[in-house]
Amino acid sequence: MMIHMSREHKKYLREQKAHTDKQQTIFKNGTVILQSKSKKSSAVIVTDTTQQVMCPFCLYQNKLVKFLVSTKKGISQSRARCPECKGGMMMQTLTADMTPEQYAEFAYGYSKSGFWDKVPFTKWKERLAQIGWSTQFWNKYMQLKGENQDMETYEAFIQRKQKEQYEEEGGE
Numbered sequence: 001m002m003i004h005m006s007r008e009h010k011k012y013l014r015e016q017k018a019h020t021d022k023q024q025t026i027f028k029n030g031t032v033i034l035q036s037k038s039k040k041s042s043a044v045i046v047t048d049t050t051q052q053v054m055c056p057f058c059l060y061q062n063k064l065v066k067f068l069v070s071t072k073k074g075i076s077q078s079r080a081r082c083p084e085c086k087g088g089m090m091m092q093t094l095t096a097d098m099t100p101e102q103y104a105e106f107a108y109g110y111s112k113s114g115f116w117d118k119v120p121f122t123k124w125k126e127r128l129a130q131i132g133w134s135t136q137f138w139n140k141y142m143q144l145k146g147e148n149q150d151m152e153t154y155e156a157f158i159q160r161k162q163k164e165q166y167e168e169e170g171g172e
Helices: 007-021 092-094 100-111 121-130 136-146 155-170
Strands: 026-027 030-036 052-054 062-063 068-071 074-081 088-090
Touching: 030 100, 052 092, 088 092, 100 136, 121 136, 136 155
Parallel strands: none
Antiparallel strands: 026 030, 052 062, 068 074, 074 088
């Protein structure tokens, strides 16, 4: 004789399983983990993997997904690696929204720990110019280094040259 489960019994089993599932961690908007009622959970930061990022060592630009590092426990939330120069970095450094001056501060602070050894200088210099950061970067870097205390900035140099040219052409 075969025992068939009634629809009510199947529904009861589904509801019991759903009830236990409600006790697990709850995700909100794909980025925030809420604490469940039954136990505490730790937060995991989920970043948009399609975000454009730039390697702080070679200035290679691509989507974040290309920089992710796979570990035994899954994708690392704290470490990243450049697919081009193979430089390892912290995820927070890779995803930071830096100005040229902030990047100069990063490079200067890191220079004592081997920044210039990690940087492929020729390619890096070209990319720095391509993104339009050369002037601001070098002005700030030299200021931090203490080499331009009596040197004028690039902007001041350009303004002075324009003023001299204007005066030579008969301007007041």
